[in-house]
Amino acid sequence: MKTTKFFVKALLCLALVTSFTSCSDDDDPAPVNEEEIITTLTLTFVNNANPLDFVVLNSFAADGLEDGMSTETITGNFTAGVTYSLSLGLLNTSENPAEDVLNGDIIPEADEHFFAYAVNGLDMTMTRDADDVPGPDGSNLGVNTTWVANSAGTGNLQIRLIHEPTSVDDSNEFGSATGGSEDFNITFTGVVIN
Numbered sequence: 001m002k003t004t005k006f007f008v009k010a011l012l013c014l015a016l017v018t019s020f021t022s023c024s025d026d027d028d029p030a031p032v033n034e035e036e037i038i039t040t041l042t043l044t045f046v047n048n049a050n051p052l053d054f055v056v057l058n059s060f061a062a063d064g065l066e067d068g069m070s071t072e073t074i075t076g077n078f079t080a081g082v083t084y085s086l087s088l089g090l091l092n093t094s095e096n097p098a099e100d101v102l103n104g105d106i107i108p109e110a111d112e113h114f115f116a117y118a119v120n121g122l123d124m125t126m127t128r129d130a131d132d133v134p135g136p137d138g139s140n141l142g143v144n145t146t147w148v149a150n151s152a153g154t155g156n157l158q159i160r161l162i163h164e165p166t167s168v169d170d171s172n173e174f175g176s177a178t179g180g181s182e183d184f185n186i187t188f189t190g191v192v193i194n
Contacts, residue, residue: 036105037064040091040098041186043159045084045147053079057157057188062094065184077192078124078149086145088115090161106161107143110135113161113183114168115142116175121155122191124148126173139170149193158187 040060047053055078061070078084090106092099106113110133117126125148128140135141162168166179 036101036183037092037094038066038090038101038161038184039064039093040089041065041159041184042089042091043157044087044089045078046087047079048083048085048146053082055084055191057191059184059186059188060093065186066182068185070184070186072186072188074188074191077194080149080152080193082149084147084149086147088143102143107133107141110141112136112164113141114139114165114175114177114180116160116162116168116177117142117145118158118174119155120158121153122157122193123150123153124157124193125150128170128173128175135170136165136168139168139175142170142175152193154190154192156187156189157191158185160185 039062041058043057045055045057053076055074055076058073058075059065059070061067063069088102090100090102092101114135127146128142129144129146132140132142132144160177161183162177162180163183164180165177168175168177
């Protein structure tokens, strides 16, 4: 009898130990994809006919561009009558090495993001290229773009990155969006076309 009781207790203990150690982690929640931190925005406009003619617009905020406390710099001037291709860069320099946010987060989640641009006081046009990244609602994301500096002047160029917009419209090329939240909204003042 003692042997039977001992055997039953041993099986019960073994069953309890096995149930604690063999739990699967199927019930573990999926990892949360945190909002991207963007510390550096760089727009590099390169003359399609002369790669030595370029303009660089840079915005930096150590704690992230979304707080509106950034520093903007402009290197170079646009040339009137010239077509430029835009190379866009977004980095998180709080990581070491710096994280490429554009290719690591924004483009893989293109259906959740939209770039909207605007100019004020500048005679410029912009087109979203045929090879642009597909974005939300069948729009183009606004990563691959071509710009034309039409006539001389000085003004502002704005770029916004909208996260999870309710609706977007790229029919006017600069783009517009409603709803969502802004990952950043940066205006470069004193942009010059010679």
